[in-house]
Amino acid sequence: MLTLTQVKNKSAQRLTGLHPVVRSAATALIERCYKLNISILITQGLRTIAEQDALYAQGRTKPGAIVTNARGGYSYHNFGLAVDFALLLPNGSSVSWDMCRDGNNNQIADWQEVVKEAKGLGFEWGGDWTSFKDYPHFQMAFGLTLTQLRxxxxxxxSAVESAYKVINRKEEEELKSDVIAVVKVNGVKVADGVLEKGITYVPVRVIAEALGAQVGYDSATRTVEIISSH
Structure with missing residues (x-):
């Protein structure tokens, strides 16, 4: 299985040129999906006007199937505000657009789990569009039309700040819901601890004093000393 760093590195080049907020959200999406045992690859980020026109020609004046209804300047990709993704398969080199795939075996399609996480980070999903549906597509419009962007x-x-708050709120909520543990001494709550990888972290002074001990700290040697009164 690929490490998170390896998964992120595979998308790094395609995150270049994106609006900073979109890049942050896309990075967070990769990380959050990885925690769900779903690896994703960002297959498209910033797309130039020329690249958009070439893509638009596919299936029209050039061979291939039609993959977009947007000419150059008529896609949020052209302004660094959109990304496309695919599921990264376990071999680390192949991708899948199978929207029914359940690679983490939790009876929920991986694709829908990715979409849920993306929406929670503030992305709009192309699969919700009423006309031409673009299932691998996520974008952040910041309330702007393509006419305004052109x-x-x-x-x-203010729109950028609001977007960052949405991204950060997801991380803060995760911390609050997943790593807080109540610590009691003789049945009495004394602190909230942080639970990480099976280890509960709590301020030593709180626990020591709850047990009737005194705590000292030697800054020179960076030593915490607990003196029991018993």
Whole structure:
């Protein structure tokens, strides 16, 4: 199985040129999906106008199937505000667009789990569109139309700040819900501890004093000393 670093490195090049918020959200999406035992690959990020026009020509004036209805300048990809993804298979080199695949065997399609995480991070999903559905597509419009973007309008500071809050809130909620453990001494709660990889972390002074001991700290040697009164 690939490590998280290896999975992230496979998408790193395609995150270049994205709006910083979109890049942060895409990175968080990779990380969150990995925690669900789902590896994803960002297959497309920033797409130039020329690249968009070439893609639009596919299935029209060039061989291949039609994959987009957007000409150059008519896709959020052209402004660094969108990404496409695929499921990264266990061999680490192949990808899948199978929306029914359940690679982590939890009776929920991996694709839908990725979509749920993406929406929680503030992405709009192309699969929700009513006309041309783009199932691998996520975007952040920041309230701007493509007409505004073509005219040079940039996401406002307030819109960017709001987007970051959504991303950070997901991480904060995860910390609160997953790693807090109540610590009791003789049946009395004395602190909230942090549970990580089976180990509960709690301030030593709180526990020591609850047991009737005194705590000292030697800054020179960086030593914590617990003196029992018993």
């Amino acid at each position: 005219a040079g309008t940039k996401p406002s500071t």
